[in-house]
Amino acid sequence: MAKPTLRDVATVAGVSVGTVSYALNGKGRVDPDTRERIRRIAAELGYSADPVARGLRSGRTATLGMALGTVVGQRRDDILSFEWYGRVTTAAAQAAFEAEHGLLLVPAVHDAGQLRRMAFDGLIVVEPGEGDPRLAAIAGLGIPAVALGRDSTGRIAHQVAPDTDAVVAGLLDHLAAQGATRIVALAPDMPWEWAERSIIAYRRWCATRGVQPDAVRVPPPAQLSACTMSESARTAALAVLRDDPPDAILALCLGFGVGVLAAARELGLRVPHDLLLAQDSDEPALHTTDPPITAVDLFPESQARTAVTTLLELLRGAHPASELNTPTELRARASSQQRHG
Amino acid sequence: MAKPTLRDVATVAGVSVGTVSYALNGKGRVDPDTRERIRRIAAELGYSADPVARGLRSGRTATLGMALGTVVGQRRDDILSFEWYGRVTTAAAQAAFEAEHGLLLVPAVHDAGQLRRMAFDGLIVVEPGEGDPRLAAIAGLGIPAVALGRDSTGRIAHQVAPDTDAVVAGLLDHLAAQGATRIVALAPDMPWEWAERSIIAYRRWCATRGVQPDAVRVPPPAQLSACTMSESARTAALAVLRDDPPDAILALCLGFGVGVLAAARELGLRVPHDLLLAQDSDEPALHTTDPPITAVDLFPESQARTAVTTLLELLRGAHPASELNTPTELRARASSQQRHG
């Protein structure tokens, strides 16, 4: 009744354990007939190699860790988009599974000892931040790691992320094509790598076009949730739109687009008639606003799959590219469609 | 440089491996001084028990599996709310971690053999459906399982879910209190346990109040995503609202509220003035509609934590309650607030 082992199969087949092992996993060595017989018996018994024993023997657990950005503790209101997490984790689990690996979810920990308790061959670090305490812990582990999102400190050699520059430039091109001449960028005042990058990309685009950049840093709320972020953006947008309003706003953070739309409505500005609006990363809430808000799909599934395959390559001893860009796609919606001829 | 083992610690401390093991994990048996010395040396060397070896020896992996409802394959457009998944998985990982366990994400598989490849002590089955192929595979595993969401087939003995009846009754009470006299319920025409339960709860509530129930089953779209569900609900709502419109609609599925709101707008019905609207489960999109839509927070984090603790109790040999209800909370928003004095 208990799970059959190699021994059980060997006993039934009348051969030694070694032969069974070779028959099931080895290349040649075993007589084809014997192999077939053993295979059949193994299948009949429902034999399947114990992953733990195999792991001890091989030093591999066939498991990848995914270090979430979640803080350790009861309250976890510091995640901007659980939707993004859901898409990333399910896609990563799926990709790992297809490569015969498991995916272990690891909460954010700062202690290498806590990580050692968990068994995995490599680690995907989700959105490492500047001065992220996870990085030190991971360095002490001595296992391959891949960052999902960029790591400015360079502590993680391999990074998978969407091409922020292309995303920002694409949105600005789109807004300009719709008639925008003065585009204000709204970015969170946080030490997030993509936020910095977005601002730089915005400035560069403005320089190329010979227009004056106007990047507003939005002070972050105490708790980082979609709601509070929208609220912060609303306040900042009210100030921007009150005097000398631009003809377009580029929201560079989840939740910002919704906040800007609320501010515009309060001031009697109509989107897209009086103000064009777009956000860098797409989210479900942008579909249901009135008007729906233009944004870029960053394909979290694609990011997750790339991170998984990159990590697997590292484990195989290969040398994948150290920076991998994942695809993105602009979703033009009513908020940025100028209706004039 | 390599990870130190018990042997290394034993060598340095000048004792046997067994003594080191007992010093670090055992109760008494070891001389306090020796124990302290071994502890110090282990810490200095950065020793930490190998989870795989410990697993082989103990038969426990200190890992919980979470079987997602995701279909195996590239396309995964059959998930209604990734936000819900994100909240559930991160919370479960956190809860497991706090109990010194890992959380392994398992894609939906129908083959017990595939599951055997992964190492976990128990399994949380997310939203088991009627005729769910996962259930057969899990049954063949012979390990404890807990359902997150109800399992109508009773194949999983322990279930954790919000109290659907209370949710529906609470919403109906709320709508009635706001002046609704004829409430139509919109439910998906799918074999989902909570959908059936919701309808039954609705009928029971109507019977108690002595009013005629009017439950409309919405045919499901080909692909189950938030967008397509909204679209289906919109179509169904148009039919309902066109002739003899009720004064309230209760949307009993993610995405439905948004669809109903769109239908009402098309027909020139104003929410909440001409039509009250509420949905059973909350989602971010409901905050940003105009007006925002009333819904019930089902606290996925709470469900996840309860599922984890229940599974851990089963593993400890305890006998937890077979049906556990998790808390819920009505979030009254503008869509259901009658403005009349």
Add this chain to the structure above:
DNA sequence: TTGTAGGCGTTATCAG
């Protein structure tokens, strides 16, 4: 072609 034996790191048992 097949059997034997050793060892991965940990823990339990038994002897000292």
Add this chain to the structure above:
DNA sequence: CTGATAACGCCTACAA
């Protein structure tokens, strides 16, 4: 109180 030893299940080098 401590040391030696066996066993968990698997893989593989070596011997037959």
